[in-house]
Amino acid sequence: MLKYVFKRILAMIPVLFIISIVIFGTVKAMPGDEVTAYFGAGSKVTQEQRDHVRELLGLDKSLPEQYVRWVGRMCTGDLGSSITLKKPVGTIIGDYVWNTFYLNVVSLIVALIFAIPVGIKQAVKKGSVFDNFWTVFSLLGISVPTFFFALVLIFFIGLNIPGMPINGMRDTMLSSFGYSSIFQEIGDIALHSILPVIVLAFSSFASFSRYVRNSMVEVINMDYVRTARSKGLKEKTVIYKHAFKNAQIPLVTLLGLYIPSLFSGAVILESVFIWPGIGKVLIDAINQRDNSLVMACLMFSALLMLLGNLLSDICYTLVDPRIKVDE
Amino acid sequence: MSVNKKVIKVEDLRVYFHTKKGDSKAVDGNHFTMYENETLAIVGESGCGKSVTAMSILGLVSEPGEIMPGSQIVYMGNVDRDEDGLNLATATDEQIRHIRGNEISMIFQEPMSSLNPVITVGDQIMENILTHEEVSKEEAKQRAIELLSEVGISRPEKVVDNYPFQLSGGMCQRVMIAMALSCHPKLLIADEPTTALDVTIQAQILSLMNKLKNETGTSIMLITHDLGVVAQVADNVNVMYAGKVVETAPVEELFSNPKHPYTIGLMNSMPSLAEEGKRLNTIEGSVPNPLYLPKGCYFADRCPYVTDRCKEGQPVDTKIKSRHHVWCFKVEEEMKQEG
Amino acid sequence: MAKKDAVVLESGEKIESIGPWTIAWRKFRQNRVAMAGLIIFILIVIAVIVIPPMLGYSVNDYDLSNPNLAPGGEHLLGTDKQGRDCLFRLFLGGRISIMVGIIAAVITVILGCTIGGISGYYGGKLDNLLMRFAEIVYSLPFTPMIIAVASTMLWVPQSQKMYTVSLLIGLLSWPGLARLVRGQILTLREQEFMQACEALGISDFSKIFKHLLPNVISLVIVNATLQMASAILTEAGLSFLGMGVTAPTPSWGNLMNLARDSYVFQNYPWEWIPAGLMCLLTVISINLIGEGLRDAFDPKELQ
Numbered sequence: 001m002l003k004y005v006f007k008r009i010l011a012m013i014p015v016l017f018i019i020s021i022v023i024f025g026t027v028k029a030m031p032g033d034e035v036t037a038y039f040g041a042g043s044k045v046t047q048e049q050r051d052h053v054r055e056l057l058g059l060d061k062s063l064p065e066q067y068v069r070w071v072g073r074m075c076t077g078d079l080g081s082s083i084t085l086k087k088p089v090g091t092i093i094g095d096y097v098w099n100t101f102y103l104n105v106v107s108l109i110v111a112l113i114f115a116i117p118v119g120i121k122q123a124v125k126k127g128s129v130f131d132n133f134w135t136v137f138s139l140l141g142i143s144v145p146t147f148f149f150a151l152v153l154i155f156f157i158g159l160n161i162p163g164m165p166i167n168g169m170r171d172t173m174l175s176s177f178g179y180s181s182i183f184q185e186i187g188d189i190a191l192h193s194i195l196p197v198i199v200l201a202f203s204s205f206a207s208f209s210r211y212v213r214n215s216m217v218e219v220i221n222m223d224y225v226r227t228a229r230s231k232g233l234k235e236k237t238v239i240y241k242h243a244f245k246n247a248q249i250p251l252v253t254l255l256g257l258y259i260p261s262l263f264s265g266a267v268i269l270e271s272v273f274i275w276p277g278i279g280k281v282l283i284d285a286i287n288q289r290d291n292s293l294v295m296a297c298l299m300f301s302a303l304l305m306l307l308g309n310l311l312s313d314i315c316y317t318l319v320d321p322r323i324k325v326d327e
Numbered sequence: 328m329s330v331n332k333k334v335i336k337v338e339d340l341r342v343y344f345h346t347k348k349g350d351s352k353a354v355d356g357n358h359f360t361m362y363e364n365e366t367l368a369i370v371g372e373s374g375c376g377k378s379v380t381a382m383s384i385l386g387l388v389s390e391p392g393e394i395m396p397g398s399q400i401v402y403m404g405n406v407d408r409d410e411d412g413l414n415l416a417t418a419t420d421e422q423i424r425h426i427r428g429n430e431i432s433m434i435f436q437e438p439m440s441s442l443n444p445v446i447t448v449g450d451q452i453m454e455n456i457l458t459h460e461e462v463s464k465e466e467a468k469q470r471a472i473e474l475l476s477e478v479g480i481s482r483p484e485k486v487v488d489n490y491p492f493q494l495s496g497g498m499c500q501r502v503m504i505a506m507a508l509s510c511h512p513k514l515l516i517a518d519e520p521t522t523a524l525d526v527t528i529q530a531q532i533l534s535l536m537n538k539l540k541n542e543t544g545t546s547i548m549l550i551t552h553d554l555g556v557v558a559q560v561a562d563n564v565n566v567m568y569a570g571k572v573v574e575t576a577p578v579e580e581l582f583s584n585p586k587h588p589y590t591i592g593l594m595n596s597m598p599s600l601a602e603e604g605k606r607l608n609t610i611e612g613s614v615p616n617p618l619y620l621p622k623g624c625y626f627a628d629r630c631p632y633v634t635d636r637c638k639e640g641q642p643v644d645t646k647i648k649s650r651h652h653v654w655c656f657k658v659e660e661e662m663k664q665e666g
Numbered sequence: 667m668a669k670k671d672a673v674v675l676e677s678g679e680k681i682e683s684i685g686p687w688t689i690a691w692r693k694f695r696q697n698r699v700a701m702a703g704l705i706i707f708i709l710i711v712i713a714v715i716v717i718p719p720m721l722g723y724s725v726n727d728y729d730l731s732n733p734n735l736a737p738g739g740e741h742l743l744g745t746d747k748q749g750r751d752c753l754f755r756l757f758l759g760g761r762i763s764i765m766v767g768i769i770a771a772v773i774t775v776i777l778g779c780t781i782g783g784i785s786g787y788y789g790g791k792l793d794n795l796l797m798r799f800a801e802i803v804y805s806l807p808f809t810p811m812i813i814a815v816a817s818t819m820l821w822v823p824q825s826q827k828m829y830t831v832s833l834l835i836g837l838l839s840w841p842g843l844a845r846l847v848r849g850q851i852l853t854l855r856e857q858e859f860m861q862a863c864e865a866l867g868i869s870d871f872s873k874i875f876k877h878l879l880p881n882v883i884s885l886v887i888v889n890a891t892l893q894m895a896s897a898i899l900t901e902a903g904l905s906f907l908g909m910g911v912t913a914p915t916p917s918w919g920n921l922m923n924l925a926r927d928s929y930v931f932q933n934y935p936w937e938w939i940p941a942g943l944m945c946l947l948t949v950i951s952i953n954l955i956g957e958g959l960r961d962a963f964d965p966k967e968l969q
Contacts, residue, residue: 144946148922155935227433245443271907298811302807309805322492
């Protein structure tokens with residue numbers, strides 16, 4: 001198993017290498033001058049100062065040279081520093097990624113708590129009113145632009161409930177003066193999470209419940225389910241233990257693929273809720289031409305994608321006893 | 328034979344599948360009685376309602392199938408000789424669950440796909456024991472290992488932790504049998520247990536079933552289309568055609584004195600080593616579609632002795648001798664002439 | 667499936683010989699939900715084609731004396747900040763959004779089928795290379811990447827924006843379809859009718875396009891439909907961030923972009939809610955069609 005993982009990680013290196021070229025090229029192709037971004041638009045600086053910064057950022061070198069320097073520094077763990085936030089990029093990602101992670105994990109858990117039982121019951125009662133209702137409901141979930149749903153929630157609910165925060169992760173007043181206790185802080189964050197969690201959980205619920213339903217429909221008429229029934233087991237045991245245990249194999253694969261997006265986050269949604277996460281950092285960085293931050297965020301997401309694929313394959317071998325990785 | 332106690336009595340069993348095109352009559356008025364320590368074979372072509380009959384005993388007929396009202400499946404294995412049994416056709420889910428796997432258990436045609444691929448063999452056997460008996464997990468596991476060795480699996484203490492995909496088809500069927508027998512059922516229903524297996528394995532499985540029957544006194548209902556299998560293990564035989572029993576008799580009687588034209592046709596189409604050089608006979612035509620059953624005898628279209636009367640109405644029960652009954656107008660008339 | 671006529675048995679039983687397309691269409695027609703989706707989608711398409719010219723406005727019809735009018739009267743859905751008619755912009759925007767969806771789906775299908783087809787058919791080194799390429803594209807984080815690339819496209823003239831957006835979506839979406847097509851072709855290639863083609867000396871080109879692709883066509887159609895739905899959503903997201911189709915050309919995404927101005931968001935909901943609803947309705951109807959098609963083509967569900 002270890003050997004397999006090692007091999008897979010080794011195979012990732014050339015892929016990552018090419019991705020890094022694509023990302024570097026894309027970012028360098030973005031119009032706008034990094035030096036201007038460094039000083040902030042409209043500030044008066046002399047040509048000498050500009051040249052100095054240009055040299056400092058290494059922008060006076062040729063593109064291939066810049067690329068090599070970037071990759072070289074990345075390999076030593078130095079991601080460069082953000083020219084707008086004036087902080088090392090690594091620190092920025094480290095700070096914001098947990099906000100994203102928190103939001104996504106809570107939403108995922110909420111989504112799964114509802115999606116698994118609903119999907120299973122849909123499959124058991126395939127074609128019933130219950131099934132049709134939830135099919136339409138989850139179809140709505142995958143068809144609605146998430147940011148539109150967020151806007152509608154804010155407009156109809158957020159604005160009409162006094163004291164309901166509609167953006168940010170913490171109350172500005174409270175966080176700048178300091179919380180009186182840890183519980184106040186937790187409560188404040190929880191309150192701010194309500195709307196974003198509803199939106200994210202709704203869309204994850206939609207895809208997971210559809211997935212659970214479809215994989216349950218596949219297994220529910222299998223011979224072994226009939227055998228389980230013929231043993232006199234309770235219907236609940238038949239469905240949850242015998243059928244779902246088989247149906248969860250593809251589900252686990254999906255979950256594995258889902259884990260990286262817990263870190264890279266819902267880009268557009270974070271900027272609607274002004275949630276201080278990686279997605280919002282990326283959008284801001286793109287808008288402000290903070291190139292090293294953009295490149296780092298993109299590389300981070302790409303690495304997560306690759307790891308997610310690996311993770312889902314590993315999960316698969318763990319859940320399904322029929323698959324053994326020996327080589 | 329008649330001193331034996333009745334285990335199950337099926338009367339007027341009708342199972343219809345409600346499809347868009349109308350009711351498909353998979354089983355249409357089936358009836359038989361089984362006694363303790365006896366093997367009843369149910370023989371017939373595919374699609375004649377053998378499996379559906381078996382499924383309906385355990386209430387496993389699924390949508391859109393329905394056991395029609397009036398059907399009687401009376402289970403008497405767990406009551407005294409003269410008491411009334413439980414009608415499984417009308418029993419509650421709770422009552423049926425208590426019967427399944429405990430009083431009546433079942434093994435299926437495809438042993439590989441009938442075992443859950445992601446649960447170990449041992450756990451699947453233990454599950455049956457733990458559902459119906461108050462025993463600890465360790466005892467159940469011990470019993471599972473004993474059962475596996477009883478059904479002839481070597482190194483049972485290892486196999487118990489294996490997954491079904493690690494075993495061969497024959498071994499899987501042995502596991503199924505071990506599982507089915509784990510709670511000492513009164514009746515074992517075997518739905519084509521050897522069809523999916525190699526010929527050599529078939530013989531092993533059949534002799535295993537015979538041996539277990541003699542040791543435990545379990546009645547076996549064997550569903551098959553293979554008369555060779557019937558000859559090897561059955562005590563009594565029911566021949567089914569298009570959802571109905573057409574002839575029932577003890578096995579020697581049936582083979583020596585078949586009466587129904589369909590039974591005779593089946594016998595003639597059975598390859599035999601003794602009659603070398605002779606071409607096999609076939610029965611022309613095929614089973615009628617259960618959606619469009621004719622008014623008269625269902626076999627009329629294929630019967631070489633068909634008369635006008637056969638196309639008009641359904642034949643009735645004709646007794647040849649004790650326990651040998653036939654449903655055929657031709658036989659009925661012959662019997663009348665004789666006496 | 668040469669004969670169309672039905673064989674009627676003595677017993678009144680009918681056996682018809684029909685082709686796979688007829689079966690699929692019959693099954694689709696019986697699927698009421700999918701049919702509803704199809705009808706809604708057709709109505710939306712007709713509406714976005716017919717309504718804008720009927721209203722007789724143009725993209726640049728500013729009327730600064732009548733900004734932010736509430737719905738009713740002359741302007742059924744009110745007007746925006748520059749006094750432009752919201753109903754007109756809503757349906758014109760729909761035209762753009764649906765066009766983006768269609769073009770992106772077409773690009774995805776062309777790339778996916780070509781690359782998947784070649785890869786599956788020739789196998790070997792070429793297959794390895796192409797699939798490696800697909801893996802790389804697949805590993806690019808979709809949303810962040812598309813935002814980043816879109817922001818490099820500032821030089822594209824405003825009127826051409828919708829094409830670049832569709833192109834981008836298509837360029838990043840094909841690997842999934844390519845893998846499916848490749849897998850399907852790998853299994854088909856082993857079957858007898860391909861050996862027959864071999865024996866007849868048919869050229870590679872016609873083997874792939876005439877004999878293999880028709881066999882994967884159902885897969886492709888279903889995929890293209892669902893791809894179209896997701897492309898419409900992606901365009902909406904991009905334009906919402908101001909990185910896709912930009913004003914004055916409307917699209918459902920950039921109409922919703924108006925809501926990023928918190929004053930408009932709170933006080934003039936008619937400027938952004940209808941766009942979101944239309945977008946939702948369109949995507950739902952396309953998804954319904956896609957699922958109906960998938961069930962219709964599924965041989966497992968044959969009656």
